[in-house]
Amino acid sequence: MIIPINLGEKSYDIILERGAIKKAGEYLGISQDRRVLIVTDSGVPGEYADTVGRSFENSFVFTFPQGEASKNFDTYRQICERLMELSFTRKDAVIAVGGGVTGDMAGFAAATYMRGIDFYNIPTTLLSQVDSSIGGKTAIDLGKIKNIIGAFHQPKKVIIDPDVLSTLSERHLKNGLAEALKAGIIMDTELFEIFERGEAEKKIDEVIERSLRVKKRVVEEDEKETGLRKVLNFGHTIGHGIEASIPFGELYHGECVALGMIPMCGEEIKDRVISALVKTGLPVSYSIDRERVKEALSHDKKSDIKGVTAVFSREIGTFEFINMTTDELMKLI
Numbered sequence: 247m248i249i250p251i252n253l254g255e256k257s258y259d260i261i262l263e264r265g266a267i268k269k270a271g272e273y274l275g276i277s278q279d280r281r282v283l284i285v286t287d288s289g290v291p292g293e294y295a296d297t298v299g300r301s302f303e304n305s306f307v308f309t310f311p312q313g314e315a316s317k318n319f320d321t322y323r324q325i326c327e328r329l330m331e332l333s334f335t336r337k338d339a340v341i342a343v344g345g346g347v348t349g350d351m352a353g354f355a356a357a358t359y360m361r362g363i364d365f366y367n368i369p370t371t372l373l374s375q376v377d378s379s380i381g382g383k384t385a386i387d388l389g390k391i392k393n394i395i396g397a398f399h400q401p402k403k404v405i406i407d408p409d410v411l412s413t414l415s416e417r418h419l420k421n422g423l424a425e426a427l428k429a430g431i432i433m434d435t436e437l438f439e440i441f442e443r444g445e446a447e448k449k450i451d452e453v454i455e456r457s458l459r460v461k462k463r464v465v466e467e468d469e470k471e472t473g474l475r476k477v478l479n480f481g482h483t484i485g486h487g488i489e490a491s492i493p494f495g496e497l498y499h500g501e502c503v504a505l506g507m508i509p510m511c512g513e514e515i516k517d518r519v520i521s522a523l524v525k526t527g528l529p530v531s532y533s534i535d536r537e538r539v540k541e542a543l544s545h546d547k548k549s550d551i552k553g554v555t556a557v558f559s560r561e562i563g564t565f566e567f568i569n570m571t572t573d574e575l576m577k578l579i
């Protein structure tokens with residue numbers, strides 16, 4: 247199945263198909279006279295990068311240590327140095343084979359090396375398949391601040407192969423399901439109902455497709471997050487606050503988003519959302535240090551002098567934007 251992302255000159259296709267990674271050469275359509283650097287991390291089974299590499303006559307692989315801690319200037323510099331050593335030019339390309347960390351790293355290197363070379367993405371975690379691989383956001387972290395240095399750089403193509411999820415840990419799978427559930431709550435009632443019936447893992451192909459269609463609608467209307475795209479932050483404002491308040495890695499990003507969504511639901515739907523989270527195996531309560539969460543919320547990089555644009559849902563499949571101060575958010579938690 248091909249899902250086109252219509253962004254004028256920056257349009258691209260998402261290919262969603264089981265087994266598609268084995269046809270990467272054909273599907274990406276990169277001519278054999280171009281060189282490709284495949285960027286992956288040490289936790290992604292090596293066979294995926296090897297499979298993609300075999301599709302190209304001039305391919306090279308760069309592997310960095312897995313984990314968010316690698317999403318920094320050092321790794322970015324190493325990728326750029328590798329591109330320089332290999333004398334890559336603007337006619338060559340970078341392909342990410344990995345989760346959101348790999349996609350963000352490789353995408354940012356591609357966005358900036360020689361002022362931008364072509365970028366292709368083959369996401370291998372559920373989170374990256376339903377969310378981070380499309381929309382063109384690329385970034386690295388600086389100090390404790392996530393994604394503070396980055397660029398919008400749309401991929402030329404994205405290949406999503408649900409077969410690669412077979413090697414992913416159950417916890418990382420659920421982590422990705424949180425972002426898909428988010429998409430359902432704000433914009434797709436039928437997607438939400440799959441979660442409500444506890445069928446998300448069984449119907450994973452449909453969950454991926456529906457989540458992608460939500461993200462497609464949003465990014466096509468607002469590529470650079472000046473308006474509608476903020477809706478994708480549903481659950482993220484408080485989620486990021488929780489994430490920043492606990493020891494690094496104690497909860498995964500999606501787990502924090504799951505917790506962050508609950509206070510942003512109206513009483514009319516809160517019980518349904520909690521029940522869907524429980525059926526998905528995501529956390530619905532956590533012991534937090536309120537002072538630390540408050541401190542983190544007040545440093546939210548998306549807030550301005552008046553507070554933050556929070557996303558609220560009173561009815562499944564709908565959302566509203568509300569400007570809220572840190573104190574108002576804290577009252578909801």
Ligand SMILES: NC(=O)c1ccc[n+]([C@@H]2O[C@H](COP(=O)([O-])OP(=O)(O)OC[C@H]3O[C@@H](n4cnc5c(N)ncnc54)[C@H](O)[C@@H]3O)[C@@H](O)[C@H]2O)c1
Nearest residue numbers: 289290312345346347348370371373374378383410413414
């Ligand atoms: N650009 C965006 O729009 C956007 C959106 C959401 C999140 N993000 C970013 O995404 C990152 C999180 O992504 P993530 O959850 O994919 O984390 P991740 O990339 O760290 O992947 C999680 C773990 O799974 C391993 N892995 C990857 N694919 C695997 C597979 N098929 N089988 C077995 N193991 C596999 C990785 O090595 C890693 O250890 C964060 O840095 C976040 O900021 C970006």
